[in-house]
Amino acid sequence: MLDRRELLHRASLLLGGAISASAASGILAGCVAMPGAATGGGLLSAEETASLTAMADQIIPKTDTPGALDVGVPAFIDRMLAGYYQQRERDVIRSGLQKVNADAQALRGVSFPLLTGDEQVELMKRYDREQYDYTRANTSTTPAPPPHFFRLVKELTILGFCTSEAGATRLMYYNPNPGPYRGDLPLSEVGKVSAL
């Protein structure tokens, strides 16, 4: 079992180092205050942000190229929820994150960010299967029902990453002014998928 000092260190790392150790301490104590701390839209609590941060890091990890946390995906999701989406999506994410922590508690008696990586992946695989089945089952339902929370988390992580400068220019071929269209080239000549 990790000691409290290590837990604090790890929680602040998960938050991308963007919040203070005292804030992380609040998270560990189950405190959900501090709305707006370390967030882009000022909507999500530090605890919610911590869970989202852990998930975004698992969805697009840092490798030899930047990952979701390097481009600020958690803050991006907060901005999208606060400014782009409506109450429905905010509720989906918030109740989803509550369930994630409840599942983590049931599994290991800790909040989601404090699970081991393998344990996080295990839960997320379950959510991924759920969102996939749920979304497919509802493709022709009108009006469209609310999205599955993990679908939304995954979609926003991919969107935030792929439309970030680092995501678009480091992982893809980004050329805003490509010049005349060349219709048939070997893929090797272009190298990567077009970001646009």
Next chain:
Amino acid sequence: MQDLSQGTREARTFDAIVVGSGIAGGWAAKELCEKGLKTLVLERGRKVEHGKDYKTFAMNPWDFRFPNGRTPLDEVEKHYQKQQRTGYTVNDQWNHWFVKDDEHPYTEVSRFDWIRGYHVGGRSITWGRQSYRWSDLDFEANAREGVGADWPIRYADLAPWYDHVERWMGVSGTNEGLPQLPDGVFQPAMEFNVVEKGFKGKVESKFPERRVTMGRTAHLTKPTDEQMKIGRGTCQTRNLCMRGCSFGAYFSSNGATLIAADHTGNMTLQPDSIVTEVIFDKTANKATGVRVQDGITGKTTEYYAKVIFLNASALATTWIMLHSKSDRFPNGFGNDSDELGRNVMDHHFLAGAQAEVEGYEDRYYSGRRPTGIYVPRFRNLGTEATKQKDFTRGYGYQGGASRTGWQRLVAEMGFGKELKDEISEPGNWTMGLTGFGEMLPYRDNRVWINNDVKDVNGLPTLTMDVTIRQNELNMRKDMQASAVEMMEEAGFKNVRPYDRPYAPGLGIHEMGTARMGRDPKTSVLNAFNQVHACTNVYVTDGAAMTSAACVNPSLTYMALTARAADHAVNALKRGEL
């Protein structure tokens, strides 16, 4: 800019007035100014300067408040409930080119999509740029079938004007020698990709009456000296055209006709000027000018000219005419026939098929081609082999093949390093085709003035009552079936027909509400687009169309406008107007 509204009557008198600065008004301005007429161009919306006012032109996906310009859902609900129905028009990249529905309402008896923008250049900034000529198959159709009114012109009347506008504006494409889709004056066509090439080969060898060509599009691929002289350049295949193109690579009023008109020194372009009425002089049996409400101050001013071109867009021109009531025209200007506001047409589309394509994993392309492939009409060409029993007229397909990008990953299962690796890889090839079908003119498909609902300027609005009928519905079945048939012939996988919800107007090709015709009893305009009952007023936007054909209409509006401008100048010289 000088405030003309303060001036004397003399200062407010011109040789010609052009109402509207969109694709038709821009051409009227250029042609009239180049032929020496002092021309006042009145635009109801704000001023837009080419290049300078394309404020999103150089923005990256991450430069917007939300990625790729997504507009917050609350704003969409508040301002763009109707403008967003296309699925692509409402976005911060180009919201400033579309009206806010809460400021410019209209009333629908059944769903009608009126997608539009009020600013200098109008929809010429956001148009689809597909440019096809009509043929005699189209011009003769109404007469042959006894539908609506007969066109008072034939292809030979318009052919030299198609040459004229294509040469000047620049259209890229390929001559195919097809009677139903006449050849034109083209710059080099854009390239096919490897999947489209295969599709073309398979379709053309199996179906002799079908052709797969590159979309004819108003983009410069080999600009002429004349085009470069006004600052236009080669298309960079950004496919962000709706932001406005600072390269002037696609044709717009702002980047081409208005520049040419301005260079003559004969044009006065006045934005924020809402034309509310054509002023008719009963004694002279002529229009003497127009009444304008200032879009900002609300002040009313009259402007005068010998000749007037109404190019406000089909429904807005119709609104002006319906709103211009006098003793002589109690039912609206030029409306002796009661056809004004009737026969609303559009192109019905969003029926076709999509498929996945196996193989070609090592092939790709470079650039984002701002056009697709085109399959010209192959039904009801006047031969027994092409005759359909379930519908008259026909449709063409627009479509294309491409490899999917990172967006595909959202719908797939999986995350982690594997997902990240996939971000850099193009996905499989997919291909789609959507039919664009001719809609017949139905007399009871109409618009009228609604005095109970006022817009932000306090002016009455329009009510639309327009539906597609059995001929269009039957055609949509064939649009799906023939697309499936061709894709299966090409060996594609998972070929799926689709018929997505379509409502009139969604094609943004609304037309027909002040139609041309031979008989003043059944039409509003004559063979030169003059109002039958008042020949110094010309209507050359979509309102003039007597039938819809199945091809994109803007090129025909432009050719009709250039032809009418030539007619007007000659008639003025002869003292006829």
